[in-house]
Amino acid sequence: MIAVIWEVTSRLSSLPDFMFPGLLQVLDTLVNGIISGQITEAILKSIGRILLGFTIAIVIGLILGYFIWRYKLVEDTLGFVVTALQSIPSIVWFPLAIIWFGLNDFSILFIVTIGATWTMTVNATSGFKNVPQLYQRVAKTYGSSGFHFLRTVILPASVPQIISGLRIAWAFSWRALMAGELLGGGGGLGQLLEMGRSLGQMDLVISVMIIIAIIGTIVDNVVFSRLERNVQLKWGVSSR
Amino acid sequence: MYLTINGIEKSFVNEKKERVKVLDNINIEAEKGSFVSIVGPSGCGKSTLLYLIAGLDRPDAGDIRVAGQKVKKPGPERVVVFQEAGLFPWLTVLENVTYGLKLKKMSKAEAEAKALEVLKMVHLSRYVDSYPHQLSGGMKQRVAIARALVMEPDILLMDEPFSALDEQTRMVLHKELIEIWRKTKVTIFFITHNIREAVQLSEKVVVFATRPGKIKDIISVPSMKDGVMPDSVTLHTEQKVLSILQEEIEKVLKEEMGDDYSFKTGPVHRNDSGDMGSHI
């Protein structure tokens, strides 16, 4: 239905084809782009970046979350800062990153990471804090302590909260990645968008937008939803 | 004496930042292999005392010794069964039961073999691979008991373990617990607010007074180790405990409902005497 409306309005509209391409033309570009490797390459580049940035963000987030949960002093100082930092859209860091690292890959990686880190920290902290006292007492009576306690009780008990943190963190870093690539270049889907714009290839721009939407949806609906559902099934939905 | 609780004092700071004394000069002794119950109104510090024995918390004064050794921290020879089973929802029944054994550095195969044996004892062999949410309340509590027993503890600390269960399940578990106690000769320290439960299960009932929690009286339960106790004997002991608690019940009710409340104990009716304990 939408496809038909799109194709028809595009044909009837007074805008020239390169500004408002029809659906068929877009699909053609999309398929060609994937076959020729131009789009595929950009996808791989972007995904590589986000995986790296996202992983770093998760690790940093979990570690910071641990310290905020564990030490009152850290909570009173860093805890507040993190909440403030969380409210800064990550692209805002970009000018700073360019000054620090130059207009390169590393700057993009930086904003991708920083976009997800604070959210991850906040979620990890609240996950750790909400581990029921009962589980902690049980583990301690069986002699668990230190790293074992963290690994077998605190972490698994916060899994539901951590997953919802991952989900939001992913959305933030995905947005940051596109913005960063659009402005910073260095390959990837964002840069392909920019290239399409400067060459006046609207069909390419729209193709890339479709790809971006598809990847975003797949990750959210397939990866995170499935993780969440698995945990709910295993724990029983009402266990929290 | 095997377990000695000697001059325990414990206070907490409440929401208004006042120090509130919860336990005042608690002295209890228990022989190895005995079954001791503590009854008392809720909020009188029963759980607090149990956590002190478990080593989860430290007393302000006094000490607790097991076989002469001072309790300083939690240890696998003193395990706790809590009111809510407290099974880890991310582990299967078998993984829950082997949790403590793996901490003891036992090999996986050996731990699982032991766990299966104990799960059989609590009649849960068919549920080893289930997750806790798939079990009923009574089954969860059985797993919690199995998880504790598999450690072969010297002392089993039980904090109102059956109070969230329905009457039938509780009766079955009473029987199973007594069987386990006889078989394993474990020392059991059992907390309840149900007078009948205390009298039916244990050899010695420690009656707590409230605010601050202190020992009001210690009653020995006449026992016939091999047979079923005649109802009249149990009933008599129940009434004795109730009459000791009467003053405490009145104190709590007055605090909750105002000074005009007065509680009179009439003759205990057999039908609701099981409940009587839970209303104190």
Ligand SMILES: Nc1ncnc2c1ncn2[C@@H]1O[C@H](COP(=O)(O)OP(=O)(O)O)[C@@H](O)[C@H]1O
């Ligand atoms: N960690 C704590 N901090 C402050 N007050 C506590 C704490 N633990 C218990 N209390 C208080 O101590 C009293 C006794 O609690 P508890 O031992 O749980 O009673 P019981 O198990 O007999 O119902 C209660 O008034 C409770 O509010």
Ligand SMILES: [Mg+2]
């Ligand atoms: Mg209690």
